[in-house]
Amino acid sequence: MKVGLLESHAARSSAYWAALLKELGVEVAAPVLADGEALEIGRESLPGEALGVQLALGRILALGRVDAVLVPRLPAVNADAWGEAFTELLPRRISGLPTLIDVPDGGPELESAAAEVGLRLTQNGGTVRRALDRSRLLAGGPRADMPMLTRASRVTVAVIGPRALLAEPVLAGGLRPALEALGLHPVFSHDLPLADVLKRAERMENAEKAADGERELFGAASLLSGKSAVRGLLLAAPARDGAAGAALHRVAQRMHKPTLSMTVEAGQTEFPELEAFRDRVTLGQGQPAGEGA
Template sequence: MMKVGLLPAPAAPLSPYWAAYLRELGLTPEAPALSDAEALALGAQSLPGEAPTVQLALGRVLALDRVDAAVLPEWPAVRGDAWGEALTELLPRRISGLPTLLPVPERVQDLTELETQAAGLGLRVAQNPGGVRLALERVRPLAQPRAVELPLLTRASRATVAVIGPRPLLMEEVLAGGLRPALEALGLHPVFSYEVPYPEARRRAERLEGFGQMPAGERELFGAASLLAGKGAVAGLLLVSPARDGATRAALGRLAAGLHKPALLLDLDAGEREWPELEAFRDRLTLGARGRDTAPASPRAPGGAE
């Protein structure tokens, strides 16, 4: 039986499913032996020119102690996002000596397809068909998405700002942990795109021009932004991209071009705690300034009030 690592993935709704599944197969999933900050530093040393999300993922792989394979939940990719589309293929090309990287779905799209992929993973790491069938039955309840309600959009004496960005960035404390406190210190009430119920974001994205050609990550970002921008309580939108991630930056630029409310594009690098441009943006929202930030032209994404 293989020795398997499972990377932490706060942004992946199915993380508890994969952890439980590996345990049901008789495995003890190995976790990285370093803290997130240490893993990030290790990844940044190895791939200094890449986005912090990529650096963190690599650092966590490098921090696994002598495993045969590492299970990584997939990322929701945007257009032109090579890392999001093929992280487990690109990392071994850039860094030698990595364990076998096994991608798994990060969200339920179809239970049958999920269990087909889970069965393939189980046979590869445990080589016990009977055990795989039993494990799939036992963890099936964990595949059901957890019900999530739309967060409160108002807070006394504060302007509400929707914070739109990829989950692998915004849900990692070591990467984006300083953003919420910075916004609150400016007297703003931030509502993050990952807090929006995914079914609602997807339904909203289905209304957008070009929906059929949008990759999964772009649908999620555009849907959450359109939904939140349509709420009267939301004064403006902060569109957050990982530093050195041109594909996500371009996707958010396309999104900004179709909004009818003030928007600010912000690159976020690991460890940042202060963003001078946020104060001016706060003033635009609280003093009633109008207009929008410059962004590349693109098909419009609905963002008017409902």
């Protein structure tokens, strides 16, 4: 059996699943296209969908002929159909895809899901047990430290958005240099320690009922807005992703520092609205209002 792993810079468990597949002894497919080429294929196939969906589809197709693809489940926001059921919806839209296997991206259910996947792929309990033992050290995901919040002669702003956008250079790679060119020091939400973000999210109203992605966005925004060095928040949603945009709007309504809501298109390098936002946070003018309210 030939198996692919959907590569994603936003997923925290990719190293774990890659190690598990290797230990299981199955043939693992490698992508044959760069991310930019994969994105273009996804755009052609699903032109009206959000960037993250297009990129994921392109990466699946870039794996070539495989029997199955493991798809790490990224946190979804409210009313996010793709985020909640990606592996079910995609085969309905695109015919001829390999079997898509939804797997957790970390968390307490990771090892039990890995055992099920291992048995499904090998039907050998002994092989699965050995693979689980040898991969266990990677189950916790990458360690993240709090990023630097200050930089000489620059004003700090928080950049809040879905991991599926901000962590992907092919999608949001132009945002950091655009902010730095304006003399700002951006701190991105996906670089924060996830444990700290989720701890802060406990302050969210009805946090226990909120979708995972909602809690992650609110937790990151609340954590950074509580830092005195952070002068404002930029809320970035992927183009054509209405659910993410709505979630970030709800986050903005809870903030007490200047905010700017915007959408980001893949490969975008110019963001005209950033200059006025820079002036607001640099000069200390205004409160969250208008587009960012």
